[in-house]
Amino acid sequence: MSAPLAPDLPDPTRGGEPGGVVAFHERQEYVGRDVRTEEMVFNMGPQHPATHGVLRVAIKTDGEYVRALQPHVGNIHRCAEKIGESVAFYQWIPYLDRMDYLSAMCNEHIGCMAIERLGEIEVPERAEYIRIIVAEVQRILSHLMAIGVYGLDLGAFTPFLHQFRERERGMDLLDHLAGGRLLYHYVRIGGVKRDVSQDWLDELDAFLGAVEQRLPEYNTLLLHNRIFQERTFNVGVIDRATAVAWGVTGPALRAAGVDFDCRRDAPYSIYDRFDFEVPSGASGLGGQVGDCFQRHWIRVREVEESIKIVRQAVAGLPEGPVLGRVPRGFKPPAGEVFIRGENPRGELSIYMVSVGKSEQAWRARCRGPSFSNIACITEVAEGLLIGDLVALIGSLDIVLGEVDR
């Protein structure tokens, strides 16, 4: 028998009513007595598994509740913008890969588009289709990761292992095309590095089939799981006004009920040629618009839509070259360009200024979606349980490499 926690109070293990469970703080002997309470500030991170990287969140707690918090970022700042001004245009593309290592293809795609628009470079049709294919495969992989790891954040280990089976297959797929598993440097200024073969397209088709077949299985493990729903319904609600004011983009914005997707509403590349739906937060799923569950649900739906886009792109893939003519020592004329594109986490925007007659950009500004998405937790997390804070951060699916750039 262990010693009582507070010697002047009756032992709580022996004071309860027989047969009934009474909450600790509601026991008769405690009600009305002064209990010393104190707000405590502590750090979650920077080496905390649930922060998905090196994020430090200073939390002021009241018991298990978050009263205020402040995220501290910048731990892995790698001067992406300074480097962008110091190297030739084409040399900046691999840095964009490394910024958000889970959506390298999408970042390359958007970065190359910015430079191409600056230099007025034409991209061959076939390359545009291949870019869409790889970008959407990347979105599927990134969302699979997000879905699986979110289960892990909430204590469900199994879905993570299941989803990694398909993710592994997808990474092999991109490996066979680009020669890298995580970082590719496959999309180049003026097109893509290598052409796709029929074998690769068959492999792609098999991968899409496998994901499509397994998605319902994942949903029984997580989306329709009672425990998962209880943990995510009405938790960490980011409503429309909050999401918009904080500049939240991507699945988190759509979960808040804003029906906006760059691929449809400001189409870049050739996204206007494909038929796909943009899921946005809806009532009737249980929970409420903008909660953690809806963000998860949006990602599941987006995987389905990405499969549709890839299939259409493969069906429409024209013959032809995959890399246009780009002059050696490429120097775009003076000018500026702002481009935003939808990467799996939200809108990646690039604002580039060229002064002309120079191989380097004068300014290479880059906005990572996670940067604004994580900023909003200062407002949203107030009043949450600490366990739910983990659910909130996980549902935003941030990549710290891109917050810190």
Added chain:
Amino acid sequence: MGEVGDPTTAATADPVTERALTALRAALPDAVVEAQLDGAHPYIGVRATHLRAVCRLLRDDPALQYECCHLISAVDWPEPAEGEARIDVVYHLVSYAIRPDASYRTRPGKNDPYLALKVAVPRACPEVPTVMDIWIGADWHERETWDLMGVRFTGRKELPRILLPEDWPGHPLRKDWVYPASYHGVPIIPPEGM
């Protein structure tokens, strides 16, 4: 520089920027310095002193409703082709409530309905009023712009750095910034070309 009604640019003028410019010229005639309506990146240049009034108008006008500050960037011009050394602070605003019709999506050139504002401030004393109370999302972007470019945003309670350590010397994205020899005793070897 294209002006509204200018016959040479009227055909390609960006309707989104044009609409905002018309509203601004009507309500705040002194605020607008310059405007570029065509090309890949149309923008409206506004005076720093009028920035907050401009932003409040753009957010609150029921026909505009720019409810989101998407991005704040700064561009350093130590030796511009004309005028004095300056820093351009660029705001990219987005509206989700008011959107152009579907034909805008297929527009050649710019088909993205963002609005860009440009504020030129003297390089010797780069100060811009904060817009954090207008769009809370501007908070981190302003901190980053201060951190890397050294533009001071006035009217905020505090303006801490965000990406670099508090004791880091200078603002690295300034064109005349030089690498320190060492940081806390750790020697720094600048990479080639930087």
